[in-house]
Amino acid sequence: xxxxxxxxxxxxxxxxxxxxxxxxxxxxxxxxxxxxxxxxxxxxxxxxxxxxxxxxxxxxxxxxxxxxxxxxxxxxxxxxxxxxxxxxxxxxxxxxxxxxxxxxxxxxxxxxxxxxxxxxxxxxxxxxxxxxxxxxxxxxxxxxxxxxxxxxxxxxxxxxxxxxxxxxxxxxxxxxxxxxxxxxxxxxxxxxxxxxxxxxxxxxxxxxxxxxxxxxxxxxxxxxxxxxxxxxxxxxxxxxxxxxxxxxxxxxxxxxxxxxxxxxxxxxxxxxxxxxxxxxxxxxxxxxxxxxxxxxxxxxxxxxxxxxxxxxxxxxxxxxxxxxxxxxxxxxxxxxxxxxxxxxxxxxxxxxxxxxxxxxxxxxxxxxxxxxxxxxxxxxxxxxxxxxxxxxxxxxxxxxxxxxxxxxxxxxxxxxxxxxxxx
Numbered sequence: 255x256x257x258x259x260x261x262x263x264x265x266x267x268x269x270x271x272x273x274x275x276x277x278x279x280x281x282x283x284x285x286x287x288x289x290x291x292x293x294x295x296x297x298x299x300x301x302x303x304x305x306x307x308x309x310x311x312x313x314x315x316x317x318x319x320x321x322x323x324x325x326x327x328x329x330x331x332x333x334x335x336x337x338x339x340x341x342x343x344x345x346x347x348x349x350x351x352x353x354x355x356x357x358x359x360x361x362x363x364x365x366x367x368x369x370x371x372x373x374x375x376x377x378x379x380x381x382x383x384x385x386x387x388x389x390x391x392x393x394x395x396x397x398x399x400x401x402x403x404x405x406x407x408x409x410x411x412x413x414x415x416x417x418x419x420x421x422x423x424x425x426x427x428x429x430x431x432x433x434x435x436x437x438x439x440x441x442x443x444x445x446x447x448x449x450x451x452x453x454x455x456x457x458x459x460x461x462x463x464x465x466x467x468x469x470x471x472x473x474x475x476x477x478x479x480x481x482x483x484x485x486x487x488x489x490x491x492x493x494x495x496x497x498x499x500x501x502x503x504x505x506x507x508x509x510x511x512x513x514x515x516x517x518x519x520x521x522x523x524x525x526x527x528x529x530x531x532x533x534x535x536x537x538x539x540x541x542x543x544x545x546x547x548x549x550x551x552x553x554x555x556x557x558x559x560x561x562x563x564x565x566x567x568x569x570x571x572x573x574x575x576x577x578x579x580x581x582x583x584x585x586x587x588x589x590x591x592x593x594x595x596x597x598x599x600x601x602x603x604x605x606x607x608x609x610x611x612x613x614x615x616x617x618x619x620x621x622x623x624x625x626x627x628x629x630x631x632x633x634x635x636x637x638x639x640x641x642x643x644x645x646x647x648x649x650x651x652x653x654x655x656x657x658x659x660x661x662x663x664x665x666x667x668x669x670x671x672x673x674x675x676x677x
Contacts, residue, residue, distance in 0.1 A: 272607070282608065285568030289612025289653065290619070292562035293646040296555065297620025297638055302627060305636030310543055320506040321536070324496040324513065326350055328532040329542065347530040348521070349492045352480075355392065357520060358496070363504045363512045366394050368497040369480050373489050377476070378443040379431040386427050386474040388444070390483030406438050406453025409479050417481040422453040427474035447486050449478070506535055562649060565612055566657035569605050573661035576604070584668050594666040601665050605658020606651050613650030617643060 327344035350369075358367045369392040377386050393414035409420050421444065428437045428451075437451045455477065483489035500509035510533050517531055577584075584597060624636040 282568075282572055285565050285572055285608050286612035286615060288565030288568055289562060289609045289650050290565075290616035292558040292560070292565060293613045293616030293650060294619045294623075295558040295616075296646050296649070297617055297642050298623040299558075300642035301620060301624035301636045301638045302634065304639055305624070305628060305634040307543075308635050309633055311540065319536075320504065320509065321497060321499045322506055322510055322513075323534045323539070324350060324498060324517070325532045325534060326493060326495065329534060344530070344532075350494045350496060350531065352392075352494075354517065354520060355496065358498065358513055358516060361512050361516060363500055363509055364498060365501040366499045368392055368394050368499075370495050370497060371480060371483060371489050371491055371493055373483070373487075375445045375487065377427065377431060377474075379440065382431055384427075384430055384474060386476060388483065388487070388489070389475060389477045390480045390489055391477060392480045395477060403453040403455045405436070406451070408453060414479045414481055417479060417485045419447065419449045419482055419486055420452045420479070421449040422455055422477040423451060424475045424477075425454060425456045427476055428454045430474055444476070444478075445487055510535060562653050565609060565650075566653050569608055569654060569657040570660060572608065573601060573605055573658055574664070577601070577661050577665045581668060584665055588668070597668075598662045598666040601662035602655055602658050605662065606654035609650040609654035610647070613647050617646055620646075 326349055327342075327347050352369060355367050355369050358364055371390045373388050373390075374385060375388050377384055393409070393411045395408060403422060406422065408422065409418065412418075413420055421442065423431070423437060431437065431442065432440065437454060440451045441448055442451060443449070478487075480491075484491050498509060498513055500506065514529065514533055518529060521530065523529065587597065621638050624638050627634055627636040
């Protein structure tokens with residue numbers, strides 16, 4: 255078959271497929287819906303995952319591209335731990351002390367070390383109250399990527415040393431407590447302890463939060479001095495973690511090596527002993543995050559495959575009916591010289607047309623979902639990657655070919671004499 259004849263056959267197959275769709279609206283609708291659901295899940299899920307990935311990466315990099323984190327115990331995606339020392343020996347790890355923080359700050363390769371503890375508490379202003387996350391930082395909290403503080407200011411080193419009861423609210427918490435009034439210098443209560451509001455910070459965070467955050471995304475949160483959290487709110491400082499920022503020109507790898515060596519030396523660990531702390535780079539955080547989200551994505555792919563399976567079964571049903579209804583037509587075409595390949599090609603084009611319509615519907619809905627998500631939640635820059643579009647359309651075409659092959663082969667194998675006698 256020449257290229258022109260094959261192109262003409264494609265258009266003819268599409269035309270016949272549209273006629274079959276109009277003649278069998280219910281069966282064709284189920285076929286299209288099944289494929290559309292499968293494609294929609296892939297496109298929408300990949301759009302959301304990409305948006306959350308970008309948001310999470312931005313949060314991790316907020317403290318600086320070479321920054322890294324130090325935790326009392328390792329973090330991971332899926333860890334088997336029942337809470338006992340046998341399965342979780344790192345539970346015995348000592349806390350990261352403020353003396354160790356000051357020791358790390360003196361390293362020539364390190365610009366700043368920000369201590370951090372996260373918890374939650376009840377906030378009250380007059381008759382308004384709500385539960386919110388609390389972030390306790392050391393005096394250089396702005397080095398940890400807390401966002402822009404405006405209006406107001408951060409707490410000073412003197413306020414940190416004096417464990418002053420001052421608090422910086424994020425925009426969400428300030429709006430819920432004060433509505434449109436100015437929160438600066440207002441008195442609020444956190445777990446019954448009076449604090450003075452000295453600032454409001456604005457930061458569009460990842461909806462997943464980070465391993466150092468108190469809560470998720472743009473939940474209401476507040477920042478207080480680390481010393482105040484320990485003395486006034488009795489925060490669980492055993493979970494103290496660090497955000498370490500190397501000096502300009504120092505790589506993350508060099509900073510990690512220096513911090514690891516300094517902590518091991520300060521804790522008297524021998525070369526054969528494992529570290530009783532965890533140093534985590536931004537790349538490692540992204541690996542853990544991808545591990546967690548990869549599982550959800552696989553679940554989404556399984557759901558989409560079910561939708562494509564439903565669409566495929568519909569393709570088989572509607573194409574079998576089409577073969578039966580057009581048996582005499584097939585006999586006439588064969589009598590006029592049409593080959594098996596020609597008949598097979600025509601019916602495969604019809605099958606792919608049906609699944610392509612479903613794929614187009616699912617693709618449009620998926621893109622609209624991504625647009626709706628990034629409009630409603632600006633912190634999630636959901637976009638539909640080109641690879642997902644290609645994969646979705648390719649999967650629908652493959653579904654049409656695979657499930658359309660049986661009825662197409664049946665049509666191609668019909669005996670022309672028998673087909674012409676068919677009523």
